[in-house]
Amino acid sequence: xxxxxxxxxxxxPHGIEARRRRVAYAxxxxxxxxxxxxxxxxxxxxxxxxxxxxxxxxxxFRFTWAFENYVDALAGRQTFFLRSVIYAGSTTLGTVVLxxxxxxxxxFHGGRFKSALLFTILLPYFVSFVxxxxxxxFILADHGLVLGTLKxxxxxxxxxxxxxxWVAVVGGLIYNYLPFAALPLYxxxxxxxxxxxxxxxxxxxxxxxxxxxxxxxxxxxxxxxxTLLTFVPATGDYVEAEVLGGPTTRMIGNIIQTxxxxxxxxPVAAALSMVLMFGMxxxxxxxxxxxxxxxxxVAAAVGA
Amino acid sequence: xxxxxxGSGPGALPGLLRRRLTRRGFLRAAGRAAGxxxxxxxxxxxxxxxxxxxxxxxxxxxxxxSGPPEGHVEFANWPVYIDKKKDPETGERYVPxxxxxxxxxxxxxxxxxxxxxxxxxFGKLQPQLQAGQPTGWDIIVITNGWEFQALxxxxxxxxxxxxxxxxxxxxxxxxxKDPPFDPGAKHSMVWQSGLTxxxxxxxxxxxxxxxxxxLADPNKLxxxxxxxxxxxxxxxxxxxxxxxxxxxxxxxxxVAAEWLLKQRETGLVRxxxxxxxxxxxxxxxxxxxxxxxxxxxxxxxxxxxxxxxxVVPEGGCLIWTDxxxxxVGAEHPVSALTLMDFYYRPEIATMLQEWVLYMSxxxxxxxxxxxxxxxxEERGWKGYARKLYETAESEYLFPTQELLARCRFGRTLRxxxxxxxxxxxxxxxxxxx
Numbered sequence: 001x002x003x004x005x006x007x008x009x010x011x012x013p014h015g016i017e018a019r020r021r022r023v024a025y026a027x028x029x030x031x032x033x034x035x036x037x038x039x040x041x042x043x044x045x046x047x048x049x050x051x052x053x054x055x056x057x058x059x060x061f062r063f064t065w066a067f068e069n070y071v072d073a074l075a076g077r078q079t080f081f082l083r084s085v086i087y088a089g090s091t092t093l094g095t096v097v098l099x100x101x102x103x104x105x106x107x108f109h110g111g112r113f114k115s116a117l118l119f120t121i122l123l124p125y126f127v128s129f130v131x132x133x134x135x136x137x138f139i140l141a142d143h144g145l146v147l148g149t150l151k152x153x154x155x156x157x158x159x160x161x162x163x164x165x166w167v168a169v170v171g172g173l174i175y176n177y178l179p180f181a182a183l184p185l186y187x188x189x190x191x192x193x194x195x196x197x198x199x200x201x202x203x204x205x206x207x208x209x210x211x212x213x214x215x216x217x218x219x220x221x222x223x224x225x226x227t228l229l230t231f232v233p234a235t236g237d238y239v240e241a242e243v244l245g246g247p248t249t250r251m252i253g254n255i256i257q258t259x260x261x262x263x264x265x266x267p268v269a270a271a272l273s274m275v276l277m278f279g280m281x282x283x284x285x286x287x288x289x290x291x292x293x294x295x296x297x298v299a300a301a302v303g304a
Numbered sequence: 305x306x307x308x309x310x311g312s313g314p315g316a317l318p319g320l321l322r323r324r325l326t327r328r329g330f331l332r333a334a335g336r337a338a339g340x341x342x343x344x345x346x347x348x349x350x351x352x353x354x355x356x357x358x359x360x361x362x363x364x365x366x367x368x369x370s371g372p373p374e375g376h377v378e379f380a381n382w383p384v385y386i387d388k389k390k391d392p393e394t395g396e397r398y399v400p401x402x403x404x405x406x407x408x409x410x411x412x413x414x415x416x417x418x419x420x421x422x423x424x425x426f427g428k429l430q431p432q433l434q435a436g437q438p439t440g441w442d443i444i445v446i447t448n449g450w451e452f453q454a455l456x457x458x459x460x461x462x463x464x465x466x467x468x469x470x471x472x473x474x475x476x477x478x479x480x481k482d483p484p485f486d487p488g489a490k491h492s493m494v495w496q497s498g499l500t501x502x503x504x505x506x507x508x509x510x511x512x513x514x515x516x517x518x519l520a521d522p523n524k525l526x527x528x529x530x531x532x533x534x535x536x537x538x539x540x541x542x543x544x545x546x547x548x549x550x551x552x553x554x555x556x557x558x559v560a561a562e563w564l565l566k567q568r569e570t571g572l573v574r575x576x577x578x579x580x581x582x583x584x585x586x587x588x589x590x591x592x593x594x595x596x597x598x599x600x601x602x603x604x605x606x607x608x609x610x611x612x613x614x615v616v617p618e619g620g621c622l623i624w625t626d627x628x629x630x631x632v633g634a635e636h637p638v639s640a641l642t643l644m645d646f647y648y649r650p651e652i653a654t655m656l657q658e659w660v661l662y663m664s665x666x667x668x669x670x671x672x673x674x675x676x677x678x679x680x681e682e683r684g685w686k687g688y689a690r691k692l693y694e695t696a697e698s699e700y701l702f703p704t705q706e707l708l709a710r711c712r713f714g715r716t717l718r719x720x721x722x723x724x725x726x727x728x729x730x731x732x733x734x735x736x737x
Contacts, residue, residue, distance in 0.1 A: 054720075055719075055720030055723065055724075056426070056430065056450070056451075056454045056458075056720070056723075057450060057453060057454050057457060057458075057717070057718065057719055057720045057723060058457075058458075058719070058720050059434070059458050060430065060433075060434035060458065061434075076735070080735075134583075137583065137584075137587065137589075138587060141587045141588055141589055142528075142529075142588060142589045143508075143588040143589075144587060144588065148588075158526070159526045159527055159528075161528055161589075163574075163589060164528055164574050164575060164589075245575075246528065246573075246574055246575050247568060247573055247574075247575060247576060247734065247736065248736075250734070250735070255735065258731075258734070258735075260427060261421075261423055261424035261427055262421075262423045262424075262534070262535070262578065263423070263727050263731070264423055264426065264427060264430070264450075264451075265727075266427070266430075
């Protein structure tokens with residue numbers, strides 16, 4: 001009898017475990033397939049491309065383990081990487097500072113209009129972002145609607161301009177990435193337990209103290225998500241710099257674009273993209289280590 | 305008769321309008337190669353050196369073009385580079401010349417304005433071409449730059465059956481029949497051609513702009529008010545410094561690069577444009593800009609921008625051509641060739657030219673445009689007639705020998721080594737930190 005029990009015990013859990021494992025893998029399949037198709041495969045193709053050599057005038061490119069592409073790609077490009085990080089950093093700061101009050105107000109005082117108010121934040125983004133960006137060229141034209149008027153009134157010097165300067169590029173980036181900060185911030189602030197805020201006031205906290213000691217720390221998951229969602233794409237962005245910028249505002253995205261679409265140096269462009277991607281992974285991991293917690297990373301994912 | 309489209313744009317939505325406004329703005333003028341050699345001026349001898357090496361697999365041309373038309377053509381072209389008209393009944397915009405082709409031949413055409421610039425369009429096709437897969441297009445329009453060279457050299461376009469284009473034989477200009485970058489027009493047929501010169505916004509500039517150095521003169525122009533066309537500027541600057549780009553050497557390239565760097569240091573350059581310089585000209589951000597003739601003519605004639613003026617600088621212009629080609633793997637080569645030849649019928653070429661305002665590869669268009677003008681006048685369409693007369697007399701559409709003598713084609717980059725050297729010298733100008 002005992003032997004049968006033992007044998008049963010030994011066999012049954014084994015079968016269940018195997019099945020469990022199979023189920024677990026089966027459940028992983030859709031997500032895994034998604035990751036494979038949309039992440040692993042493209043990156044693999046890009047890595048493969050980055051190691052090709054050849055030229056468009058000699059039949060195209062062949063895979064040759066051409067690691068020198070990376071050397072080629074990085075030579076003299078530090079300025080552009082640095083500039084992109086600075087612009088993206090300013091963008092992140094700008095979007096968070098601008099959208100925090102809005103998100104806060106909607107979450108705490110939006111009442112039954114919350115959804116409608118959120119919708120108004122999103123509304124401009126129903127128009128293609130290229131068109132929106134290009135419209136800024138009209139609005140900010142040197143002798144246009146705004147600057148022209150101010151110049152006519154004598155409030156600005158005649159050769160003042162915004163377009164083709166870093167102000168226009170960072171401004172355009174902030175404008176375009178605003179909802180990516182506003183929405184996760186809103187989600188995080190909305191989730192703050194009002195009772196905790198009440199407690200702070202009950203304990204004689206001033207409004208400023210309540211904000212800095214209670215509300216802001218509790219909204220950190222939102223800030224974290226907002227930062228990632230704006231900083232990462234803004235670093236690789238090139239549209240604002242292309243449309244609103246000038247010769248002195250080119251970002252690394254513009255360099256990659258030029259390499260790929262104008263000079264047809266596809267492997268070098270791929271190598272630059274790889275470097276940019278891994279640079280971002282390292283930067284964001286560091287950031288997550290320093291500021292984020294696991295909780296916040298999850299929240300970031302949820303907020304996204 | 306195709307109507308002037310000046311006022312009938314795609315509506316008031318500025319975003320859309322701008323798209324249309326950039327028009328041949330998109331049509332960059334590589335002008336890197338070859339060109340209109342045989343127009344009679346001194347060009348042919350200089351251009352003799354820029355013939356591409358033929359390559360690629362052996363295609364039996366006769367066999368390929370022997371069948372009956374397949375009944376359909378997939379045509380890729382640049383934005384706003386064909387005649388258009390609004391159907392008065394349905395309000396739908398259509399292409400009169402293509403409709404005529406469809407009615408006459410029974411061949412249907414899918415016309416798509418998908419080429420924003422040569423290099424990026426080439427970039428999209430390149431992987432398929434290299435892998436020997438069809439691109440889905442039967443006709444593509446490529447400027448005479450390195451992209452053109454690559455397509456021919458790598459055998460990525462079909463050679464054409466030169467015995468099956470009667471209109472081309474009868475009506476093509478000499479330069480279109482034997483372009484130096486494609487001797488005998490064996491791989492391509494010219495769609496349109498144009499000049500790269502200087503556009504001046506007279507509202508913003510009083511000083512006379514007559515030469516290249518004016519584009520780098522802070523005494524004449526305010527900071528950030530000069531537009532440069534990235535792709536054309538090396539050749540344009542070289543030619544204006546007295547160097548013939550066609551025969552130029554890397555040493556000459558460095559001279560041009562030096563000028564461009566000096567210009568950059570003046571702070572006058574607003575941007576190095578791939579396209580879209582016209583937007584900045586029309587909304588007053590640019591006082592002067594390198595420009596393509598058709599763009600400026602079009603705005604001046606049909607767009608109501610009387611303040612824009614096209615100037616041929618003292619040092620001369622760049623010239624370029626856009627060429628129809630049949631990519632390897634095209635499903636409908638016979639129909640494609642039929643369509644290409646159709647555009648060499650004088651009345652069809654006239655429809656096209658009156659609308660796009662670039663140089664036509666067909667001999668008779670000037671005469672036909674004049675006739676259209678007379679007809680318009682008889683019907684009492686005064687403004688329209690005046691504009692057609694202006695078109696027919698435009699020096700930039702029907703250049704004189706004297707003007708052509710002052711125009712050159714850009715450098716033809718024939719090998720990867722040359723292209724690398726070129727990029728090494730000119731890329732740092734736009735990539736200065």
